[in-house]
Amino acid sequence: MESWIVKNLWLIPALPLLAAGLSALLPRPFRKASATLAIGSMSGAFLLSVVAFVHALKNSGPDSAKEFFNFAWLQFASGDVGVLKLGWVLDPLTAVMLVMVTFVGTLIFIYSVGYMAHDENFTRFFTFLSLFAAAMLGIVIANNLLLLFMSWELVGLASYLLIGFWYHKPSAAAAAKKAFITTRIGDVFFLLGIVWLYHETGTLLFYDNGNGCLEQTALSKMVTHATVGGLAVSAAIGILIFIGAIGKSGQFPLHVWLPDAMEGPTPVSALIHAATMVAAGVFLVARTYPLFEVTLPGLAGDSAATVSTALQVVTWIGAITAFFAATIAVAQNDIKRILAYSTCSQLGYMMIGLGTGGVAVGMFHLITHAFFKALLFMGAGSVIHGCHDEQDIRKMGGIRNYMPATFLTYAVGMMALSGFPLFFSGFWSKDAILHAAHSWSVSHIPFYLGVAGAFLTAFYMTRQMALVFWGKYRGHERPAVATKTPQLLALKEEIEPHESPRVMTVPLILLAICTVGLSLIGTPAWPWFQDFLGSHHSEGFTKDTVQIIMISGLVFLLGVGLGVGFYGYVKRKTASEPDPLERLPLGMHTWFAKKYGIDELYELTVIRFNAWAARACAFLDEWVWGGVVAIVSYVTLAFAWLNRAIDEFVINLGFDRGCERVSRGGSLLSRLQEGRVQVYLRVLGGALVVLVLFLIWGGGK
Amino acid sequence: MTPLAGYLLLSAMLFAIGLAGALTRRNAIIVLIGIELMLNAANLNFIAFWRFGPNPEALTGMMFVIFAIAVAAAEAAVGLALIIAIYRHYKTTAVDEVNHLKG
Amino acid sequence: MLNQMTLSFAIIAILIIAGATAAMTFRNLVHCALAVAVAFAGLAFAYLQLNAQFVGLAQILVYVGAVAILIVFAVLLTRGGEAAEKKVFSASWIWGGAIAVAVFGVLAWAIQHSFASQREPLPEAGASVKQIGTALMTKYVLPLEVIGLLLTAALIGAVIIAMREEDKSK
Secondary structure (H helix, E strand, O other): OOOHHHHOOOHHHHHHHHHHHHHHHOOOOOHHHHHHHHHHHHHHHHHHHHHHHHHHHHOOOOOOOOEEEEEEEEEOOOOOOOEEEEEEEEOHHHHHHHHHHHHHHHHHHHHHHHHOOOOOOHHHHHHHHHHHHHHHHHHHHEOEHHHHHHHHHHHHHHHHHHHOOOOOOHHHHHHHHHHHHHHHHHHHHHHHHHHHHHHHHOOOEOOOOOOOOOOHHHHHHHHHOEOHHHOEHHHHHHHHHHHHHHHHHOOOOOOOHHHHHHHOOHHHHHHHHHHOHHHHHHHHHHHOHHHHHOOOOOOOOOOOOOOOHHHHHHHHHHHHHHHHHHHHHHOOOEHHHHHHHHHHHHHHHHHHHHHHHOHHHHHHHHHHHHHHHHHHHHHHHHHHHHOOOOOEHHHOOOHHHHOHHHHHHHHHHHHHHHOOOOOOHHHHHHHHHHHHHHOOOOOOHHHHHHHHHHHHHHHHHHHHHHHHHOOOOOHHHOHHHHOOOHHHHHOHHHHOOOOOOHHHHHHHHHHHHHHHHHHHHOOOOOOHHHHHOOOOOOOOOOHHHHHHHHHHHHHHHHHHHHHHHHHHHOOOOOOOOOOHHHHOHHHHHHHHHOHHHHHHHHHHHHHHHHHHHHHHHHHHHHHHHHHHHHHHHHHHHHHHHHHHHHHHHHHHHHHHHHHHHHHHHHHHHHOOOOOOHHHHHHHHHHHHHHHHHHHHHHHOO | OOHHHHHHHHHHHHHHHHHHHHHHEOEHHHHHHHHHHHHHHHHHHHHHHHHHOOOHHHOHHHHHHHHHHHHHHHHHHHHHHHHHHHHHHHOOOEOOOOOOOOO | OHHHHHHHHHHHHHHHHHHHHHHHHOOOHHHHHHHHHHHHHHHHHHHHHOOOHHHHHHHHHHHHHHHHHHHHHHHHHOOOOOOOOOOOEOOOHHHHHHHHHHHHHHHHHHHHOOHHHOOOOOOOOOOOHHHHHHHHHOOOHHHHHHHHHHHHHHHHHHHHHHOOOOOOOO
């Protein structure tokens, strides 16, 4: 039995796609039209998502079947096996993700109207935003791994287009290229996983009345099958799929593109690189979770004795990234880059949550993170906008006096991210993760790394807030200001920050409210979210729970305290002062600031090798294949020349000479025609003589 | 030498003389005279053979000569008329100079 | 008899040859015409000698009486004001002469080596006019008619060719 919404779930991504298509046809001056299309379509998608959510609420429960709708798309071989089916699925995971993406998306679209108001490529921006939204929603509803992959690639494309939106800037163009290529590396492995999965199970549909690849039969088949190193096939496929997620979600070692992606406009950073696209990797793991968690003996169950290798890989990578990215964030000076590394780190947390605690734990943090990270990015965008496109926090300061609304909302976001106890959603979601990591049977190291990361998160966020919002405004040293005329300097608005327009601040306020509000749905006291997503860790209050809450709170206080100590009391006076942290031993600060030199390492090895290979191929193409082609062309030319030579010198000349000879012979012969009768007579006489002689000698006497 | 041979030799000589004149003289009329001499030499030849030939009763040679004389006369008339016409047109009777068909 | 015949033959031969040679070598055209008339006469004597009376007399009638006079008329009609010819013989007369000599040589040689030099003359053979007439009317009637046509054509043709053109500038 299929309800209307399940059958027509495709409308949700179709609306933004239609908006993108129409907007692409609009000429540049039609700014209002394209913004209306985008925001309108996203709002429509949001409404439909709410309907879907309500429907999913009605059908929820621990043993509810997933509702899906499949249809045959392509018949590429005869019979039933040759049909490629696509479809969409509506389960609690889909529902919450849909609501989050559409809601945050709509708010960010509205915000962009204000942020991009001065940009001349306004319509193009909204076209790409709508395209991105359509692709992201496609990922969310897909019931087929192939459809998911197609949308995945589209999302990558939209990200490329949006990061490189200001393509005239070489750094932006390079960043877009880097993002695309790095995620591509992950996608190659993802595709390998898809192909292998299809080979093993013969289907790419997730749920198909028992035939799907995430259902009992397929899973048992894959988990019993062992491959290299004793690894179960399901785990191997899971790891391959996870590598795709590593690329998209900016986990170590494919994280290098995320900080550079900050070259794009801030709404892009907010939407794509905080809330939604980077979350797609986490979502992918959550979606294919049955594949990850299935182990021998027996199938996925809460009493699994062993943890599958795939989940272990997920957890370890997540833990490393969480800690590693946090250390780098401590030493950054660009307001958006701090937030970018923070995103990497938080995504690592989500991976820890998925690996140790299951879908619900990871997804809860994903949802809360989406809200407060989008809030933080939009707030940062507001600050940048207000400070006349300044992004270095050393050149800001005291902004809370100039931009109060931004300050308050940013503070809410910062509290959530750092994990302020009890009132903010970030605290509860991070707490759930730490709780799950603590009770992980394999190892406790992810837990310690998570705690350390939490401490660092609190510390660098406090540092950022102190440097940006407190103290004295340090922006007067900017060269752009110094070149302004005295008359302009007299105008306060030209040099000092100003508050952003309401179209930008209202979404901030809405998001702040949600950040606080979401905390209510996932606490151990009322784990509605976890139950909704079918998690098995809803045990309510235990001794462990209180212990973890205490540890989280303590860590938060420690981080904030140190941050205030370093940056709050000793106020920074000038922009070019050295950072207090530079006094750390062993040059640790330089290591953090230089991002551990990973970019440079990649440059020296992979990039250089790639460039060499490209040069070798170019050489081969130009000289070897090109040489062959050139030789062929030269041979052809030679033949043509030979042909012409023969034609001109042999045939023509022969013909000419022949004709010449004939005419010469003719003129020679014509000389016989004397014109004089007597000559003819003489010839006759001579002939007579000859004839008679002939007769005499020949004929006989 | 038999009489027949004598007459034949005579006719040959006459023929040669006529031929020499026709081939060497410049005036067209003399050429025509030469041709007449050649014809006459042939007639003599015929008569000689008739006289000394195997069958004089058949009168073959004589008949031939009669017709030859008639033809020769007609031809001389026409030829001389042509020479007169050419003389009128080219104002000369020298065969050397009437070589307008020279290739 | 033979001696007489040989003698008369020699005289006739000399007459003919002399006349022909004279006709072919004289500068004055009228002299040439007269010389050729002499040659024709000599030929007539030769025919008479050979018992071809009709042909001999026909020779005199036609050739001496008509053709020679015709030649004289033609000479008179084509005289270009008594201006003497620059040359009598053409530029390459050697060749003509050579060919004539060659022809004579070949013919003489042929005659010498043929049966004619062995044949002895037959007794009297003659042809009366009656015989000739009968032959003309019976056996040779077709050639006779054709000769008639030929003569007619020649007559008309000669008249037309030699006719004075209708000159507009007359």
